[in-house]
Amino acid sequence: MTGQEEPRSAEALMRSRFAAFKAADAAWLLRTWHPSTRPKRLDLSENPRWRGLQIVDVVDQGADAGVVEFRATYLDDDGELGILHERSRFVREASRWFYLDGDLLG
Template sequence: MHEHPWPETAEALMRSRFAAVRDADAAWLLASWHPSTRPASLDLTGNPTWRGLQIIDTVAGGPDDNTGIVEFRATYLVPGGGVGVQQERSRFVREGSRWYYLGTV
């Protein structure tokens, strides 16, 4: 699991979750996933090789907000050559001082 402080914005949490996916850190992904939508477990076996993350848009999600949306585009290597792209608009909620991933919009 990540050794740094909990991210202070929805975008920072999205970036930390991307790093966790890239590093196959299922513990951090589950910890940062809101309990109301979190799966019981994650199997990252066969996870693609993630290459980059581009934040396209953010709606709220700052240190003084309680909800936020982060739209991103992530690239990964496709077996046999080439690059794939995953684009998503993700919802986040802040409870107390912690941001959590809820799911897609």
Template sequence: MQSTFSPADSAPCPCGRADARHRPLPFGACCGRYLGHFDEEPAPDAESLMRSRYCAFVREDAAYLLATWHASHRPPVLDFEPAAKWLGLAVKDARAVDAEHAEVEFVARYRVAGRAVRLHERSRFVREGGRWFYVDGDLF
């Protein structure tokens, strides 16, 4: 049986999540377990889904992004910003609205053609069939 481990699995997760000692979690133990495994291991909560979606943008994983986008707002195709260099993610707030709805406020930073971009959004999520989905968000 061939291993699916790659060197990127041990690199720090792009989402920036850390353990109790404030050490960055490796990608394979953090968001990597969800990307490419949506059917087997969905993100357990809205914040984890948002973080894994950030990683999917970093890795240009359109399949994961589309699979985790609620059907009511899912675009037919996804285009990535050419030459975008993702710089980091900061989760400002994550809260459950009720058992099936949650919101996550975050700031994602990236650079395009030498220009810094700051994406500040409050995202809405819904849980259906035991899985969380990104619905939409409001930009600040």
């Protein structure tokens, strides 16, 4: 993801972060995580095999905030299909979007 254009919306950032999880690109994930909630490091050594992303809902909360609800499918170590369903919050500061946090659903 390094060298890519900055996402222009919360949804675009969500899509780029999914691609980064799929590619195990911890640098991009940390770069796009808001400093107030960002972990010091991110270990993706046990990252599942991410398969697909479905955007369920996008809520524009103004020019500087947004919410993206998504379902991401993955295969675990046993080859079982799993689904991560989350409602994520994003903020924009200094013309850059950041992932803030999220609530797991279902």
